[in-house]
Amino acid sequence: MDLTGRVVVVTGAGSGIGRAAARAFAVTGARVLGVGRREDALDETAAGFPGIAVHPADLCAPGAAAGVVEAATGRWGRLDVLVNNAGATRVMPLADTTGEGISAVFDLNVVAPSLLARAALPHLGRTRGSIVNVSSTYGHRPLPGAAHYAASKAALEQLTRSWALELAAGGVRVNALAPGPTESEALAAAGMPPAEVERLKREEAARIPLGRRGEPGEVADWVVRLADPAASWLTGQVLTVDGGLELT
Numbered sequence: 001m002d003l004t005g006r007v008v009v010v011t012g013a014g015s016g017i018g019r020a021a022a023r024a025f026a027v028t029g030a031r032v033l034g035v036g037r038r039e040d041a042l043d044e045t046a047a048g049f050p051g052i053a054v055h056p057a058d059l060c061a062p063g064a065a066a067g068v069v070e071a072a073t074g075r076w077g078r079l080d081v082l083v084n085n086a087g088a089t090r091v092m093p094l095a096d097t098t099g100e101g102i103s104a105v106f107d108l109n110v111v112a113p114s115l116l117a118r119a120a121l122p123h124l125g126r127t128r129g130s131i132v133n134v135s136s137t138y139g140h141r142p143l144p145g146a147a148h149y150a151a152s153k154a155a156l157e158q159l160t161r162s163w164a165l166e167l168a169a170g171g172v173r174v175n176a177l178a179p180g181p182t183e184s185e186a187l188a189a190a191g192m193p194p195a196e197v198e199r200l201k202r203e204e205a206a207r208i209p210l211g212r213r214g215e216p217g218e219v220a221d222w223v224v225r226l227a228d229p230a231a232s233w234l235t236g237q238v239l240t241v242d243g244g245l246e247l248t
C-alpha cells in the first residue's frame with residue numbers, strides 16, 4: 001500500500017491499536033496526526049517515525065474536534081482519512097449503572113467520533129477521502145456486565161452504515177473495523193486490577209477459535225486496508241477481525 005502524500009488523523013494513537021495504526025500508516029508514506037491525552041505516550045508512538053506528528057487533546061472537551069482537524073489541515077493543507085479509534089470500555093452491570101457512567105462511555109465512543117467526522121467532512125469531501133470507525137466484536141454481540149460499551153459500539157456501527165449512504169454521493173467512504181480481544185491498555189484503562197486482567201485475558205484466549213488474543217498490528221493492518229484509496233468500492237461495511245470469535 002502506498003499512501004504517500006495522504007494525510008491521516010488517528011485518535012487514541014498513544015497506545016494499543018491506535019499506536020499500531022499510526023505507525024502502519026506512516027510506513028505507507030502517509031503523514032499522520034496522532035491524537036490522545038498523554039503527550040508522552042504520543043511522543044513514544046512517533047519516535048522513529050518522522051511522518052507522525054502529535055496533537056495532545058481530550059476528545060471529550062469542547063472544541064476538541066475542530067482543534068484536531070485544524071491541526072492536521074494547518075500543518076499539511078489537506079485531510080484524507082479520519083480513524084476514529086479512541087474509545088474505552090467500562091465494567092458497568094445494570095445494577096451499578098449511573099447516568100454519569102453512561103454519558104462517559106457515549107461521550108468518548110459515540111459523540112467524539114461524530115463531532116470529528118463532522119469537522120473533517122469538508123476536507124474529506126475535497127480529497128474524496130474516508131472514515132474508519134473502530135468498533136468491537138461486541139458492537140454486534142451481547143456483553144453482559146458492560147452493556148453500555150457494547151451499545152456504544154453498536155451505535156458506531158449504525159453511524160457507519162448511515163454515514164456511508166449519506167456521504168456516498170460526495171465520494172466519501174465510511175467503514176468500520178470490529179476487533180476482537182486485542183493486546184492493549186484497554187482493560188487496565190477500564191480500572192480492572194492486574195490479576196483480574198490476566199484472568200480475563202486467559203478466559204478470552206480460550207474462547208477464541210484461533211486460540212489467542214490479537215496483536216495490535218494484526219488489527220491496524222486492516223484499518224489501513226479499509227482506508228486505502230485502492231479500496232475504492234468499499235463503503236458501509238463492518239469488518240470483524242477477531243480470530244473467529246464471532247463464529248462461536
Ligand SMILES: NC(=O)c1ccc[n+]([C@@H]2O[C@H](COP(=O)([O-])OP(=O)(O)OC[C@H]3O[C@@H](n4cnc5c(N)ncnc54)[C@H](OP(=O)(O)O)[C@@H]3O)[C@@H](O)[C@H]2O)c1
Nearest residue numbers: 012015016017036037038058059087136181182184185186
Ligand atoms: N483491545 C481490545 O480488545 C479491543 C477490542 C475491540 C475494540 N477495541 C477498540 O479499539 C479502540 C482502541 O482501543 P485499544 O484496545 O487500543 O485500547 P487503549 O490502549 O486503551 O487505547 C485507547 C486510546 O484512546 C485514548 N483516549 C482515551 N480517552 C481519550 C480522550 N478522552 N481523548 C483522547 N484520547 C483518548 C487513550 O489515550 P490517552 O489515555 O492518552 O488519552 C488510548 O491511547 C477502542 O475504540 C476500543 O474500544 C479494543
